[in-house]
Amino acid sequence: MSRREKDQLHLARINFLNLIGQSNPSDAWKLFCLVTPNITEEQVDDQAETSSKLTLTTIPPDVVEMIVRTIDIESEKNVRLTAKYLKQIVDARDTMINRVHIHLCSQTVGIEVHEVTKEEPETYSFNVSVIPGVNHIDNAVKKFEEIISKPNTKINHLKIDWVRSEENRASYDELLKSLAVSLADFVEKVHVEELTIDVNAVEHLENLICSLKPDILKRLYVIGPPTCGNDKFDFSNIVILPQWKHLSAFTSSCCELICPIHHLYHISNLRIKMASTSPIDIVGYRDTLIVSQQRIDHEITISHDMENTKQMLEPYIDCSRLTTCRGYYIRSNEKRLTFELKHNKIIFSTMQFLM
Structure with a gap:
């Protein structure tokens, strides 16, 4: 040599x-x-x-x-x-990306990419063009395709949002539809561990989640409009997707969800608003969480009859305060499962004390 x-x-x-x-x-x-x-x-x-x-x-x-x-x-x-x-x-190593942020603002779609191996993020901006046949949304989607087409691309956090206004609504809906169609054409599903998305219609969310690797998506944060009508945020189809079964954290802000509660048992960290029409088997919910050995931090905002809910949760060890109903159960591992009832909230947690 x-x-x-x-x-x-x-x-x-x-x-x-x-x-x-x-x-x-x-x-x-x-x-x-x-x-x-x-x-x-x-x-x-x-x-x-x-x-x-x-x-x-x-x-x-x-x-x-x-x-x-x-x-x-x-x-x-x-x-x-x-x-x-x-x-x-x-x-030939994986292309590790900490964060991809796709943001629609007025006449522009911006993409910001934070790769693990690069100190500064890469930014791309696509503006509305007066040239016939040139579509800024299509160009933004093509750039995203280029990003995820690198060998073994792994995205830690994908965020998709917009500046909310009636003027931008149609463009944002078009962006989400185009992204879903584009991702559906990929042979392999996209590796995304955390998804934060602002949606106007539940089908947009469903289509995007379907394009992600089922056993990889762990955290889902959904932002929606403050009101929803015609059951457009019915999660019944989403919670039966294979991607849903592996979630460890789910937060939904602004919009109320219609979702069978038994599809939420396995999620460790939960922060959601549920529509009053959602079926809740509070006894089954409690029993499943007691049997479970995992850490739980659930906060469900929902209109309910506190006295009725309190009776259904009995028997428990009472540690109520003047203004709140609070109690706990002892799991088989001798750890506490604490609950707290408020007029519009049901909280379960393995933390010893709830603030």
Whole structure:
């Protein structure tokens, strides 16, 4: 092996150490020694003083595992881990995006992209054009397609909203429809862990959620109009989607939902307004939360008869105050499940005390 090849191999292995440098120091060093014979501790210390972007903060753990799997530590095949090969693996890593924000404002659609590996966000602006055949919404959707078409794109937070006005309503509805149609054409569903979206019609939300990977979406925040008519925020179709089953947090502000409450049991963090027409089996709801071992923080805003609800929740250990009805149950794991009733709220929580 030439001196140049040895230098490349040395650099590749040092970079590999940087990849695992944030793991347990002892384990990292043992693994490094297995694949890097003849490299001294002094050489490692010298290289460690140089800056490198190849750290676990920028490269996902599965890529590190891929590198580890390619190294045969039981034979001399490990010498095949060259700088070029390591670069090929790293270049094929996931495209990690912290946040994508799509915002419609008057005559403009803006997109802001925060990639993990870049210090500054990238911004794109698409304005209404007087040129025939040029549509600013179509151009914005194409840019979003370009963003999510990068290899293994993973978005931590996708936010879609608008400046609310009657003037912008039609354009925003068109934007949501175009996004849903575009995403539906992708072979693979989009990796989004958290979705914040302002919607005027529940079908827009349903279509967008259908395009996301079911086992990835964990947090959903829905903003809607302050009033809703004709049952347009009936969540009955959304809560039976496979994406819904994996949610750990769901917040809905401004609009009231029509939703069978048994579809909310599995969600840890819940903040919603429910229409008075929504069926609530308060006893079944309570029993399921008692049996569950997970942490719960539920706040449901809904008109209800406090005395009737209180009776249905019995028996419980009472710790009421003058103006509120409060009590708790003891779960099988000896942890408390606390509830609090207000004239327009039902609250369940595993926190010991509710403020």
